[in-house]
Amino acid sequence: MTRPLVRIQDLTVEFGSGVQRVRVVRGVSFDIAPGEVLGLVGESGSGKSTLGRALIRLIQASAGSSVQLDGRELMGLSQGQMRPLRRQVQMVFQDPSLNPRQRAGDMLAEVLSTHGLHTGPARGPRIADLMQRVGLKPEHASRYPHEFSGGQKQRLGIARALAAEPRFIVADEPLSALDMSIQAQIVNLLIRLRQQLGLTLLFISHDLDVVQYLCDRVVVLYLGRVMEIAPTAALFDSPAHPYTQALLAAAPIPDPSQAAPCVHLQGDPPSPLNPPSGCVFRSRCPHAVAACADSVPPLTPTTSGRLVACWRHDELN
Incomplete structure (x- = not known):
C-alpha cells in the first residue's frame, strides 16, 4: 500500500x-x-x-x-x-x-x-x-x-x-x-x-x-470533528452519517424533483465554547439517543471504503 x-x-x-x-x-x-x-x-x-x-x-x-x-x-x-x-x-x-x-x-x-x-x-x-x-x-x-x-x-x-x-x-x-x-x-x-x-x-x-x-474523497467536518470520510461517489450516492445526509439534503440542485428527502435538524448549532458531550452532533441529530451523550464515537470503517463517526451507524444504514 x-x-x-x-x-x-x-x-x-x-x-x-x-x-x-x-x-x-x-x-x-x-x-x-x-x-x-x-x-x-x-x-x-x-x-x-x-x-x-x-x-x-x-x-x-x-x-x-x-x-x-x-x-x-x-x-x-x-x-x-x-x-x-x-x-x-x-x-x-x-x-x-x-x-x-x-x-x-x-x-x-x-x-x-x-x-x-x-x-x-x-x-x-x-x-x-x-x-x-x-x-x-x-x-x-x-x-x-x-x-x-x-x-x-x-x-x-x-x-x-x-x-x-x-x-x-x-x-x-x-x-x-x-x-x-x-x-x-x-x-x-x-x-x-x-x-x-x-x-x-x-x-x-x-x-x-x-x-x-x-x-477523489471527502472529509465531512462538524464543530471541529470529523463525521465521515468516504470516496466521493459513495458519499454523494449514499451519505452514511446523519449530518452528511442533512448537509447534502440542504444543498440546492437544478431539478427539485431529484432532491434528497428533507432532513429536519433540531435547534441551532451549539457554541464551540460549550459543545455537547459525546457526539458533538447529537443536540441536532434526529436519531440521537441517550447513549450518544456518553462518549465520542470513533471513526469506524464500514463498507465502500468509508469511515463514519456514529454510534448508531449499523442500525441506521
Missing part, C-alpha cells in the same frame, strides 16, 4: 484560555495519498480553514497533534527547521492578497528568490512558464494587481503557490469570491495542473457540486 504523502493524527487547535478557551479543531485524523484531491466540507464555523492552516504550520496546533509530510513529522520542528520544507507545502487562499505596489512578475520572482530557484538567466523563462501554466500571458508579468480581473488574480495566486514547486497545496475556498463562469475555469485549471504536475491537494469548500466534480 502506498505511503500517504500527508498523515494527520489527533490534530487539535485551541484559541483563548480558561473559560474562554475554544477548541476549533478537535482530534482530527486522516491521510492524503500522493496525487489525491481530498475535499474538506462542512458548515461555516466548522473549523475547515483553521484545520488547513494548522496542518501547514501557518497557525499553531495544540500539544499532541501530529502532521507528517512523506513520513517526516512537522509539528515538532522549529521555524528554522521548517523553512526548507515550506517549498513542499503551499496554500492558495480565497483572497490572493496581492501587493498593490508589486508587479505580477516581481511577486513570482520573490518566491523564486526565497527558495533559491531558477536563478540568473533562467528566472525570466520560468516566470513566463508559470504565467502560461495558469492561463495568463507572459506579458501580464509587467501588470499591477489592479489591472487584473478577479479570476486573473486567483490565477496569479495559484502561480505564486506553484512557483515554489510544492508537492502539497491547501486550497482554501479558492472559488467563493468568483463568478460561476470563472469558477468553472479555475476548477478546470486545478484539474489540469494536477494531471501535469502530479499535485496533491486539500480542497476546502462549501460548494458541494464542485467538491463532487473535483475530489
Whole structure:
C-alpha cells in the first residue's frame, strides 16, 4: 500500500484560555495519498480553514497533534527547521492578497528568490512558464494587481503557490469570491495542473457540486470533528452519517424533483465554547439517543471504503 504523502493524527487547535478557551479543531485524523484531491466540507464555523492552516504550520496546533509530510513529522520542528520544507507545502487562499505596489512578475520572482530557484538567466523563462501554466500571458508579468480581473488574480495566486514547486497545496475556498463562469475555469485549471504536475491537494469548500466534480474523497467536518470520510461517489450516492445526509439534503440542485428527502435538524448549532458531550452532533441529530451523550464515537470503517463517526451507524444504514 502506498505511503500517504500527508498523515494527520489527533490534530487539535485551541484559541483563548480558561473559560474562554475554544477548541476549533478537535482530534482530527486522516491521510492524503500522493496525487489525491481530498475535499474538506462542512458548515461555516466548522473549523475547515483553521484545520488547513494548522496542518501547514501557518497557525499553531495544540500539544499532541501530529502532521507528517512523506513520513517526516512537522509539528515538532522549529521555524528554522521548517523553512526548507515550506517549498513542499503551499496554500492558495480565497483572497490572493496581492501587493498593490508589486508587479505580477516581481511577486513570482520573490518566491523564486526565497527558495533559491531558477536563478540568473533562467528566472525570466520560468516566470513566463508559470504565467502560461495558469492561463495568463507572459506579458501580464509587467501588470499591477489592479489591472487584473478577479479570476486573473486567483490565477496569479495559484502561480505564486506553484512557483515554489510544492508537492502539497491547501486550497482554501479558492472559488467563493468568483463568478460561476470563472469558477468553472479555475476548477478546470486545478484539474489540469494536477494531471501535469502530479499535485496533491486539500480542497476546502462549501460548494458541494464542485467538491463532487473535483475530489477523489471527502472529509465531512462538524464543530471541529470529523463525521465521515468516504470516496466521493459513495458519499454523494449514499451519505452514511446523519449530518452528511442533512448537509447534502440542504444543498440546492437544478431539478427539485431529484432532491434528497428533507432532513429536519433540531435547534441551532451549539457554541464551540460549550459543545455537547459525546457526539458533538447529537443536540441536532434526529436519531440521537441517550447513549450518544456518553462518549465520542470513533471513526469506524464500514463498507465502500468509508469511515463514519456514529454510534448508531449499523442500525441506521
